[in-house]
Amino acid sequence: MTTILQMDFAMDGPFGDEMADQFKELAESINEEEGFKWKIWTENPETKEAGGIYAFDSEDAAKKYLDKHSKRLKGFGIRDVNAKIFEVNEKLTEITFGTKI
Numbered sequence: 001m002t003t004i005l006q007m008d009f010a011m012d013g014p015f016g017d018e019m020a021d022q023f024k025e026l027a028e029s030i031n032e033e034e035g036f037k038w039k040i041w042t043e044n045p046e047t048k049e050a051g052g053i054y055a056f057d058s059e060d061a062a063k064k065y066l067d068k069h070s071k072r073l074k075g076f077g078i079r080d081v082n083a084k085i086f087e088v089n090e091k092l093t094e095i096t097f098g099t100k101i
Contacts, residue, residue, distance in 0.1 A: 002037065002088040005062040008051030009073060009081045015045040030054075033068075035061025051082075059085060 014022055019041075030039055037055035044050070056062040062085050070081050088098075 001058070002090065003056045003059045003062045004086045004088055005054040005056060005066055005083065006051070006086070007054070007066070007069070007081060007083045008042065008049055009078050010048055011050040011078060012048055013045070015043045015050070019043060019050075033061070033065050036065070055088075059087070 013019070027039075027041075030036060035057040037057060039055070040053040042049075042051045042053065054062065054065065056065065066083050066085070070083070073081055
């Protein structure tokens with residue numbers, strides 16, 4: 001089973017290559033999280049929003065990471081974090097060329 005964590009929040013930047021440079025260590029640390037499978041980083045400089053789509057091997061792992069990352073974001077001055085947790089329908093995801101789960 002795969003659990004998806006979807007997060008987004010308002011952020012003034014950085015975006016693009018600058019974001020990739022500044023958040024490289026954070027990205028590498030996420031790989032070490034319990035139950036973590038992958039993350040897609042999302043950004044919209046025009047609306048000043050960022051976030052990500054994460055895959056975990058359980059709902060429990062996703063919830064633990066959500067709690068940890070929400071606290072980290074608050075430390076960065078980001079107060080309002082939108083987050084949702086979903087289970088993946090693997091059969092339909094395979095049909096539509098979703099990531100092999």
